[in-house]
Amino acid sequence: MARIRTTVDGLVYEDDVEPRMLLVQYLRERLGKTGTVIGCDTSNCGACTVHLDGMSVKSCSVLAVQANGAEVLTIEGLERDGQLHPVQQAFHDNHALQCGYCTPGMIMQSIDLLGDNPDPTEHEVREGIEGNLCRCTGYQNIVRAVQDAASKMKPGAAPTAEAGAKQTVAGGGA
Amino acid sequence: MIPAQFDYVRPTTVEEALQALRDGGDDAKLLAGGQSLLPVLRLRMADPSLIIDLGGIPELRGVREDGNEVVVGAMTSHHDVTRDDILRQHVALIQEATKTVADPQVRHRGTLGGALAHADPAGDLAAPALALEAKFVIAGADGTRTVAAADFFEDYFSTAIGEAELLTEIRFPKYTGWGARYEKFNRVAQAWSIVAVAATIKVDGGTISDARIGLTNMAGVPVRATAVESALVGQSATEDNVRKAAQAAAEGTSPTADADAGTDYREHLARVLTGRAVLAAAG
Ligand SMILES: Cc1cc2nc3c(=O)[nH]c(=O)nc-3n(C[C@H](O)[C@H](O)[C@H](O)COP(=O)(O)OP(=O)(O)OC[C@H]3O[C@@H](n4cnc5c(N)ncnc54)[C@H](O)[C@@H]3O)c2cc1C
Ligand code: FES
Ligand code: FES
Numbered sequence: 058m059a060r061i062r063t064t065v066d067g068l069v070y071e072d073d074v075e076p077r078m079l080l081v082q083y084l085r086e087r088l089g090k091t092g093t094v095i096g097c098d099t100s101n102c103g104a105c106t107v108h109l110d111g112m113s114v115k116s117c118s119v120l121a122v123q124a125n126g127a128e129v130l131t132i133e134g135l136e137r138d139g140q141l142h143p144v145q146q147a148f149h150d151n152h153a154l155q156c157g158y159c160t161p162g163m164i165m166q167s168i169d170l171l172g173d174n175p176d177p178t179e180h181e182v183r184e185g186i187e188g189n190l191c192r193c194t195g196y197q198n199i200v201r202a203v204q205d206a207a208s209k210m211k212p213g214a215a216p217t218a219e220a221g222a223k224q225t226v227a228g229g230g231a
Numbered sequence: 232m233i234p235a236q237f238d239y240v241r242p243t244t245v246e247e248a249l250q251a252l253r254d255g256g257d258d259a260k261l262l263a264g265g266q267s268l269l270p271v272l273r274l275r276m277a278d279p280s281l282i283i284d285l286g287g288i289p290e291l292r293g294v295r296e297d298g299n300e301v302v303v304g305a306m307t308s309h310h311d312v313t314r315d316d317i318l319r320q321h322v323a324l325i326q327e328a329t330k331t332v333a334d335p336q337v338r339h340r341g342t343l344g345g346a347l348a349h350a351d352p353a354g355d356l357a358a359p360a361l362a363l364e365a366k367f368v369i370a371g372a373d374g375t376r377t378v379a380a381a382d383f384f385e386d387y388f389s390t391a392i393g394e395a396e397l398l399t400e401i402r403f404p405k406y407t408g409w410g411a412r413y414e415k416f417n418r419v420a421q422a423w424s425i426v427a428v429a430a431t432i433k434v435d436g437g438t439i440s441d442a443r444i445g446l447t448n449m450a451g452v453p454v455r456a457t458a459v460e461s462a463l464v465g466q467s468a469t470e471d472n473v474r475k476a477a478q479a480a481a482e483g484t485s486p487t488a489d490a491d492a493g494t495d496y497r498e499h500l501a502r503v504l505t506g507r508a509v510l511a512a513a514g
């Protein structure tokens with residue numbers, strides 16, 4: 058067992074974990090944060106994407122022990138006072154999901170992309186979400202949603218992804 | 232699936248990591264970015280009893296200049312390689328190739344040293360390292376030794392790094408002012424290369440004065456297209472000249488046939504992509 062201390066969605070957690078425990082398992086099975094999902098066994102699908110110290114990662118491809126001392130942001134830490142994050146809202150407004158399984162990862166990766174490139178072209182959006190697979194939508198509305206969110210997150214339009222990510226909020230942990 | 236059980240240590244110096252490797256023996260495995268190793272562990276294609284995480288060793292990270300070389304720490308992430316100003320100026324080819332690796336999430340975690348140590352024949356960083364005549368610094372019980380790229384890649388997934396050794400840095404000569412292009416052929420997003428060509432070219436007044444070309448996935452190890460390199464030097468960088476020289480690209484290669492492509496098709500791709508890469512690098 059290894060002792061880890063992580064900040065997840067603004068709350069600090071301390072736990073003993075087996076070294077082989079994946080970050081995604083820790084989030085789902087220990088903290089009850091089932092908003093982050095597992096879609097594959099091969100590190101391809103991106104459904105499990107979260108932010109680790111401000112950078113998007115596939116949480117099935119990181120050990121929980123590697124997140125010791127780090128800050129993790131999941132889909133469950135995005136909303137503020139009952140308000141969806143602008144990227145969540147844009148996915149809703151643009152019908153950017155069907156079954157919704159890829160959505161948590163798509164949104165986390167889109168926020169990472171917009172932090173890096175606040176005004177991406179269609180091509181840049183497609184490259185930016187290259188690591189996230191969607192079996193339903195054909196991606197058209199996902200790309201639209203990301204560009205819609207970009208326009209709404211322009212300075213003055215709404216809190217930016219970066220500022221939003223840094224606030225702390227009570228998460229859904231157990 | 233989840234990995235089988237293992238012990239885990241996170242040393243903070245290279246010395247400690249080497250000690251852990253010696254103590255762990257055959258069953259110890261180094262963990263860099265984990266983007267090749269964790270998928271392998273999850274599929275239970277390996278079950279080491281000890282994982283030595285290199286993520287806590289600051290000296291293994293970062294890019295610096297050292298005289299006429301650029302030194303990249305083995306644990307420098309793909310993401311950091313793509314953003315680095317020193318590399319952009321002096322070793323653009325490794326940066327161009329790294330941009331094509333996987334996807335943003337994998338590039339945030341995966342490392343240059345991990346990718347080179349893994350030595351997947353379809354991996355995108357070995358051919359540029361070979362073309363650039365990089366040197367590999369390997370630490371072991373008796374200090375460090377330096378291995379030339381031409382001797383580093385030994386076979387499929389196999390390098391000159393010994394059992395109780397670890398790769399600490401990759402040293403690139405400076406190619407300041409050279410053009411660079413990595414032409415990667417794959418069929419879907421985030422897929423590995425079927426074939427790819429790494430080219431860096433020096434042009435003086437419209438004439439190619441020097442050329443370095445490496446091929447990805449044309450054998451178990453990366454291959455230098457030396458016949459094309461010598462055919463190019465002294466030529467003006469016209470489409471005709473380049474395409475003619477590129478006809479020699481598949482010489483000395485031994486590509487495999489698999490579900491993606493047969494050997495003939497890989498040879499064809501090597502010629503076409505070499506032409507494109509050289510033209511773009513010289514342009
Ligand atoms: C979905 C997906 C797509 C990918 N697509 C591509 C692609 O298109 N092109 C490409 O090139 N790669 C691709 N990769 C692989 C990626 O580049 C990995 O980052 C890389 O192969 C391994 O680097 P790592 O730092 O993650 O190493 P790890 O996975 O941590 O380690 C890999 C191996 O190297 C050994 N090792 C690591 N560091 C050292 C060291 N310093 N000294 C000695 N041994 C060491 C480890 O023990 C292990 O055996 C992909 C990966 C994924 C998950
Ligand atoms: S679950 Fe598919 S990439 Fe993590
Ligand atoms: S909405 Fe079903 S996988 Fe994307």
